[in-house]
Amino acid sequence: MSTLSLEDVTVLHVDDEPGFTDLVKNFLERADSALSIQEAANVDDALSILLSEDIDCIVSDYDMPGKDGLDFLELVRDEHPNLPFILFTGRGSEQIASEAISAGVTEYLQKEGGTDQYKVPANRIRNSVQGVRAEAAVHRTEQRYHNLVDTAPIPIVLFNQDGRAVYSNEAAVAFLDADSHAEIEGKSFAGFLHPEDRDTARARFERLMAEGQSMPEREFRVQTFDGECICARVATAHGYYHEEEVAQAMVYR
Known part of the structure; x- marks a missing residue:
C-alpha cells in the first residue's frame, strides 16, 4: 500500500x-x-x-x-x-x-x-x-x-546529537576537499571550524538541539581537509535522519 x-x-x-x-x-x-x-x-x-x-x-x-x-x-x-x-x-x-x-x-x-x-x-x-x-x-x-539534498549545489552536512557528522552531500565533499563521504562522517563539527569559532558553534548547536528550532546564518571560518580556512556563512536547522535528531548545517560562500 x-x-x-x-x-x-x-x-x-x-x-x-x-x-x-x-x-x-x-x-x-x-x-x-x-x-x-x-x-x-x-x-x-x-x-x-x-x-x-x-x-x-x-x-x-x-x-x-x-x-x-x-x-x-x-x-x-x-x-x-x-x-x-x-x-x-x-x-x-x-x-x-x-x-x-x-x-x-x-x-x-x-x-x-x-x-x-x-x-x-x-x-x-x-x-x-x-x-x-x-x-x-x-x-x-x-x-x-x-534525492533533493544529494544534488543541492550548496554543501550540507548532518550532525547527530553527539555533534558528529552522519551524512554529507557531494557539494560538501567538494567544498571540504574530502576524499569521500566516509572521510567526513564521524567527524565532530568542531573539527571543521577554526579553534576560535568552536565555542560559538557549540553554543548554537546545544541551543538548536534543546529548542528544536533553526538558527540564523552566521559567519564562521571553515577548515577543509587540506588545511585551508574559508570564511563562509553557516545556517543550521533542526531535523531528523533515520529517526534520529540531527542538526543540518548548510554552508554559503
Whole structure:
C-alpha cells in the first residue's frame, strides 16, 4: 500500500479447516470493516496467492498437513521480511512460540472460544499494518530528502546529537576537499571550524538541539581537509535522519 490509510487492508488467512476459515473471515471483517480476508487451505496455495496478490498481512494456523505454520513463516520471511505475519494457532506451546519468534513472527496468538477472541487479532492486524506503512512512509520521505539534498549545489552536512557528522552531500565533499563521504562522517563539527569559532558553534548547536528550532546564518571560518580556512556563512536547522535528531548545517560562500 502506498499510504498510511487503513481503509483497505487485505489479509491472507491460511488454515486447513474450511469451516474455521469462513468463521474467521466473517468475524474479522465484522470486528474491523477495513479488513478484507482472502483464504487459503494450505501453504502452497497461500504462496501462490502471495505471488499474484497484494497482501498486507498474513494470519496462519500452525498445525497443517505438509508444511506447517512455521514452515510457511520461514518461506515468507525469505521473500517478504517486513510483511506482518500472525501465527493464530490452537496448538500452542512454549517451543512453538520460541521458534516462531526466532523465525520473525509479528504476533503469536492462541485460538480461544467465543466470538470476542477475534477483536484481538483484528487489532493486532491493524497495528501491524499501520506500523509497516508508517515505516514505508518514513523511508519514502528520507528517499525524497536524499534525492533533493544529494544534488543541492550548496554543501550540507548532518550532525547527530553527539555533534558528529552522519551524512554529507557531494557539494560538501567538494567544498571540504574530502576524499569521500566516509572521510567526513564521524567527524565532530568542531573539527571543521577554526579553534576560535568552536565555542560559538557549540553554543548554537546545544541551543538548536534543546529548542528544536533553526538558527540564523552566521559567519564562521571553515577548515577543509587540506588545511585551508574559508570564511563562509553557516545556517543550521533542526531535523531528523533515520529517526534520529540531527542538526543540518548548510554552508554559503
